Amino acid sequence: MNDPEPRSYGHFCKLAKALEHVGDRWALLVVRDLMLGPKRFTDLMDCMAGVTPKTLTRRLRDLEADGLVAPDREPGRREVWYRLTPAGRDLQPVLDELLLWGMRHVAEQPRPDEPIHPEHVLHALQLLLQRESVDVGHVRWVVRVPGTDDYVLSSDGTTWDLRIDADSKAIPDVTITATRSALARFLTAQGPRDRHTEGIEIAGKASAIRTFLKAIEAFPPSATGLRAAHTTELAGGSR
Amino acid sequence: MNDPEPRSYGHFCKLAKALEHVGDRWALLVVRDLMLGPKRFTDLMDCMAGVTPKTLTRRLRDLEADGLVAPDREPGRREVWYRLTPAGRDLQPVLDELLLWGMRHVAEQPRPDEPIHPEHVLHALQLLLQRESVDVGHVRWVVRVPGTDDYVLSSDGTTWDLRIDADSKAIPDVTITATRSALARFLTAQGPRDRHTEGIEIAGKASAIRTFLKAIEAFPPSATGLRAAHTTELAGGSR
DNA sequence: CTGGATCCATGATGATACTG
């Protein structure tokens, strides 16, 4: 007669409890898109193409109630900036493992009409460089895509870091300027890249550009490359 | 007109693609419960308390179509044994991170009527011992709960392993016999444990039992205790 | 008994339009 938690699994299992918080549709994508920093409602609507405002509102309220997301509302300002709480930011390892799994096992080619967001592509690249321990010393690459923020992907030789380019004062080793689709084509191309791909402009010292091109050869991973001995039984089937 | 992938997110992002495969309700719980080995439909119905046969069937078919689960149907045998494919087994890191996140951040106390399955509790224990690098040398503990399989939790000093006890020939250092609820109470109790808890019987050499009790002191983790391990992954999220 | 299928109710999500 009591139905206190209709959406709960009711399992004595912290994994099930975790899924009660982040298992709803769109929930982890909200966390993904807030991982690089706070965003407004409409920023999220843009990143998460296809979500309806009703669903996004519902997700944000749920995540807020669960303590993963917090809104910053300042009086006298229309915008609401949503940011991750520490608990939300702590989902990073989960997102990383899911993304790595997707890179390993999702064979489906992207559809031509899929909206491309540089931060998604760049996060995949950053994570792979980190996981593969690609070491090219201390580098700083800036990616500039018209219509979005600039991004800086950098490494100190040990850790790879991706962030929105706030302090443009630091001089990058390489600056990549590209349209969204050109960036996606360039980074996800198989095999060696043509330095002069259409829609891409790469600026910097010749040696730094060579380092950049060499480093990103690891991306995207071949299905067998990221973790050996995976006889892929994946039927890329649509249903 | 055409709506080829109605449940797809349509994002150019492998993380979103991954969620299209494992983001449906119950999907990751199916994977969780197949992680220790193949199970029949009714075994899964038992482990995943609360799922309806219709939903479980749907999940199994979807996971099968996506190449994560495969059914073993042998002619002349009634049972269907569902097992993970390599791609499904490769979700282990995702499940682990989700479980760790749940142990860190889900404060809700279990409800008294939640069905308890030893393998869920023991998986949490095994994962924590592994993550915390608890080293008590070469040990082999058997957990015996009436009404379920026996489980063996063992370590070679480096790696912790949990499996269903198939080869009962190997002699355990410690044998824990308990009811489901007593096991859950005992393992998830805060602070030092009483060796003579009601419903629990611990057998073995006194030294081995002391080792066991000492090792499991790390469980369950305090919210702050587990955090330090993987904060190497880009701690700064603010811009 | 296992491994489902069927019917129905309901809640979650999607599409579209509109508002403070």
Place this chain on the structure above:
DNA sequence: CAGTATCATCATGGATCCAG
């Protein structure tokens, strides 16, 4: 900019039934 309102659709839950 940040949502609401309304309506339609789909996925899930509850209960029951059925075939090998």
